[in-house]
Amino acid sequence: MKKIYGLLGRNISYSFSKGYFSEKFNRENSNCEYSNFDLTEIEELKQVINNSNIRGLNVTIPYKEAVIPYLDNLDPIAKKIGAVNVIKIEKDQSLTGYNSDYYGFIESLKPLLSKTIKKALILGTGGASKAIGYALQKLGISYTFVSRNPEFNEMGYNDLNEDIIRSHKLIINCTPLGTHPNIDDYPDIPYEHLTENHVLYDLIYNPDQTTFMKKGQKQGARTSNGLQMLILQAEKAWEIWNT
Structure with a gap:
């Protein structure tokens, strides 16, 4: 029987994971397949895990937080972050939630860092942004969330003046703004205050050059998309499923 792995999300036909793992399984001649589980509501997870051949799942927008109540166990790091992007189906069919996003982000960000980077802005407050906050904490970089509807200790986009940007x-863009097909969208920040000392990191990987990144490059900033992070978190997920 084939081992089945898959991705939980909504409107995920564009998914990186399916292509990545299908290619990996072909390359390695492994008796595995990868499916997209496009759920209208998180409750549908119960039907997905009824299949006893499923060994592991990735989780993407909008279920990284909503999935937690459906799990039997949480890895301590996922618990701290408050978001899950990997589910391991244990031998007794119980579900354990992990987070590999933070690992992928840390390892892909390290080559871009310099000693001048001490503070970060995280654009967006969803499940992915929580993993980014945890990763920055591990790197000793202080951060502030920027939200369209700021809560306590968060900034609104209107608060972003020259001093704050400098x-x-x-x-880090953790919003979906600029994702294919809406490639002309971008977060509303004052790009004119960016310098060559800035790093703009976009979690989006399709397109590989977002408008957010292009606007940063115009000001001399270093930029990265989220592809390397995705590859690293996917490999970490594979490791989790197989240990």
């Missing part, structure tokens, strides 16, 4: 040398 003092926060790392800006």
Whole structure:
């Protein structure tokens, strides 16, 4: 019997994971397949896990937080982050939630860092942004969330003036703004205050050059998309499923 792995999300036909793992399984001649589980509601997870051949799942927008109540166990790091992007189906069919996003982000960000980067702005407050916050904490970089509807300790986009942009040398886009097919969209920040000392990191990987990144490059900033992070978190997920 084939081992089945898959992705939980909504409107995920564009998914990186399916292509990545299908290619990996073909290359390695492994008796595995990867499916997209496009759920209208998270409750549908119960039907998915009824299949005893399923060994592991990735989780994407909008279920990284919503999936937690459906799990039997949480890895301590996933618990701290408050978001899950990997589910391991244990031998007794119980579900354990993990987070490999933070690992993928840390390892892909390291080559871009310099000693001048001490503060970061995280654009967006969803499940992915929580993993980014945890990763920055591990790297000793202080951060502030920027939200359209700011809560306590968060900034609104209108708060982003020259001083704030200049003092926060790392800006991470965790919003879906700019994702294919809406490639002309971008987060509304004052790009004119960016410098060559800034790093703009976009979690989006399709297109590989987002408008957010292009606007940063115009100001001399270093930029990265989320592809390397995705590859690293996918490999970490594979490791989790197989240990």
